[in-house]
Amino acid sequence: MVKKKTTLETHCQSEFSIGQMEDNKSNLKLVTDEVSKMNKDAQMRAAINQKLIETGERERLKELLRAKLIECGWKDQLKAHCKDNDFK
16 A cells, blocks of 8 residues: 655655755865865965976975985984884
């Protein structure tokens, strides 16, 4: 036997479906906004990286970082850690 839905049941189901659709729209907007922000961030990083490469600043910063890490003993500490933990 098929039960016929009452007007109230139909209305509640419609309201629930509309509520779900509104939630889905909100979630989709949040995701779309986040993806857009990520794309803008990626474009900005690419532009900065390109400028650093063009000016030679990227290589200078890499060398400075390398020197500071050696100076503070980080490289030797990492080698010792790897050796102690049998990393190869």
